[in-house]
Amino acid sequence: MTITIFEKPSGCFGCKKTKELFDAAGVQFVTVDITTNDQALAYVTDELGYSQAPVVVYAKDGSEDHWSGLNPTKISQVIALDGAK
Template identity: 35%
Template sequence: MNVTLYSQKNCMPCTGTKRALKRNSIEFTEVDVASAPDAADPILELGYRSTPVVIVEFDEGGQDHWDGYRPDKIEALAYLVAEGRGA
């Protein structure tokens, strides 16, 4: 499973999402949407206009994504990781 967090500085929901992912031992790659002109392109293509956005690509195929601070989604990912299905 590959998890990517699209975030930006001074974004409280981004900070909360990052902390929750770390607290639940979910490995992720963080992309600062202000870091490069095209850094936000993947989330813009999905229709998102604000951060945070989390994109999860599952090993067996498929994808999930959401915006905002979503502890319910993060807990579901933590469950998959604990069950060995997220590796």
């Protein structure tokens, strides 16, 4: 499974909390700063259609899902998927 969190590292409560929840569960992820990476910003706004950080994209076994904002329900689902290796 791969998890990418597109974030605004400064002052984004949802970004910080999302990372904390994954960290607490021992789930690895990669972060991308959308305030310094124009390609990443274009991807989350133009391709995925989001305007709120964080944007979480995860892929497992050829399928992909994503969401925007702090979403504890989705985070719990991904944590459960990570445990079902």
